[in-house]
Amino acid sequence: MQDQILIEMTGVQKWYGGYQALRNVDLTVRKGEKIVLCGPSGSGKSTLIRCINRLEAIQQGSIVVNGHRLDDSKAIDVVRQDVGMVFQSFNLFPHMTVLQNCMLAPIRARRISKTEAEATARKYLERVRIGDQANKYPAQLSGGQQQRVAIARALCMQPKVMLFDEPTSALDPEMVKEVLDTMIGLANDGMTMICVTHEMGFARQVADRVIFMAEGQIIEEGEPGAFFRNPQHARTRQFLGEILAHH
Ligand code: ADP
Numbered sequence: 001m002q003d004q005i006l007i008e009m010t011g012v013q014k015w016y017g018g019y020q021a022l023r024n025v026d027l028t029v030r031k032g033e034k035i036v037l038c039g040p041s042g043s044g045k046s047t048l049i050r051c052i053n054r055l056e057a058i059q060q061g062s063i064v065v066n067g068h069r070l071d072d073s074k075a076i077d078v079v080r081q082d083v084g085m086v087f088q089s090f091n092l093f094p095h096m097t098v099l100q101n102c103m104l105a106p107i108r109a110r111r112i113s114k115t116e117a118e119a120t121a122r123k124y125l126e127r128v129r130i131g132d133q134a135n136k137y138p139a140q141l142s143g144g145q146q147q148r149v150a151i152a153r154a155l156c157m158q159p160k161v162m163l164f165d166e167p168t169s170a171l172d173p174e175m176v177k178e179v180l181d182t183m184i185g186l187a188n189d190g191m192t193m194i195c196v197t198h199e200m201g202f203a204r205q206v207a208d209r210v211i212f213m214a215e216g217q218i219i220e221e222g223e224p225g226a227f228f229r230n231p232q233h234a235r236t237r238q239f240l241g242e243i244l245a246h247h
Contacts, residue, residue, distance in 0.1 A: 004031040006161050006192055007052060011061035014047055014216075021047045022058070023216040029161070034187050035194045036203040036224075039213035040239055045196040048213070049163045052194070053083040066160055081109055084154030088166040090146045092138040092153070098125065099134040102153045110157065117156070124152040128182050144175030148182050155186075162186065164195040198243055204228065212236045 007029040014022035021044045029035060037045045050056040051063060054076050066082045068075035092101050102121035106112050112120075125131045128148040130141075138146050147167055154162060164183065168176045180202050187193060187206040197203070203210050204224045211221040214235050221227070231237050 005029070005064075006031050006066055007194075008064045009048075009052075009061065010063075012048075012051065012058050012063060013060035014044075014051060014056065014058045021216050022051070025061070025216075025218055027211070027218065029192065029194065031160075031192055032190050033192055033208050034206050036207040036210045037194060037196045037213065038198060038200075038203070038210065038239070038243075039219075043213040044216040045213055046165050047216075049085075049165055049194055049196060052161075052163060053080055053085055055085075077109065081157055082160045084157055084159035084162045086147070086150050086154055086162065086164045086167050088170045090138070090143075090150045090170075092146055092150060094138055097135050097137055098130070098141070098149050101138070101149060102156045105153070106156050120156050120158075121152070124155040125149070127155070127185075128152045142175060143171045144178045147171065147175075147179045151179075151182055151186070161192040161194070164193065164197065166196050166198075168197065168199060198246075200228070200240075200243060212239065214239070 005028055007027065009025055009027040012022050012025040013020065025048060037048065039045055047056060051058050052065065054070050063070040065079045068079050070079060099118065099121055102125060103117040106117045106120060107114060122131060122134065125134055128151055130145055130148050130152065133141060133145060141149065168179050171179060180199060183195065183202065184206055207224050209221050210224050210227040212219050220232050220236055228240065231240060
């Protein structure tokens with residue numbers, strides 16, 4: 001079961017109008033793998049993960065998630081249930097409490113009862129250590145707390161894989177750690193994860209593979225030790241140099 005493939009991208013090409021954002025991307029993600037995706041701004045990282053839950057359509061190639069091909073329109077709802085997503089800007093519903101935010105999608109998409117949805121929501125809110133804030137509205141929480149709610153909300157759908165799109169880059173520095181610690185906890189529990197992040201300490205600590213993208217292509221990938229110690233491409237070395245100079 002360890003070798004079960006959850007995501008298979010083959011020859012993926014993606015254009016926004018005349019601009020090619022993904023160039024011939026091949027990526028295989030197995031159950032339990034933790035992948036960190038890095039690269040300069042505009043290199044296609046966000047586009048890549050948005051294609052995996054079909055927030056963006058691709059024009060060529062194929063993406064198979066847990067056995068479902070994404071170009072099969074009937075599969076999209078199934079795939080969205082299997083794939084949890086956490087955005088840079090939290091995307092919580094402001095007019096709903098934390099608890100209601102976490103109950104909405106399971107009731108609508110998984111058609112479970114309110115009682116069950118509430119029990120699940122409370123369980124995951126406890127897990128991200130925010131159970132005591134369940135009745136507050138998002139605006140009453142700090143950014144770090146809101147992002148932990150967003151993680152709990154995604155977990156309530158019991159996804160097979162979690163996608164993170166720069167989850168800490170909108171946060172004040174003192175809140176980054178609480179969100180990274182939550183993600184580390186998830187990783188240690190065995191969640192399959194693809195994380196777009198520039199937090200290289202996180203990459204070293206949890207990633208099985210670090211993937212470097214530039215100009216819509218996967219340039220190189222490796223386990224973090226080798227990737228950071230001995231990057232193969234000049235473009236990767238330049239990027240890592242810039243990142244390290246910033247941190
Ligand atoms: P990254 O996540 O690496 O910063 P993105 O995937 O967000 O990169 O963007 C890749 C490229 O595609 C960028 O040049 C960006 O301007 C472009 N792009 C992203 N989203 C859109 C869109 N909705 N419409 C047109 N161009 C887009």
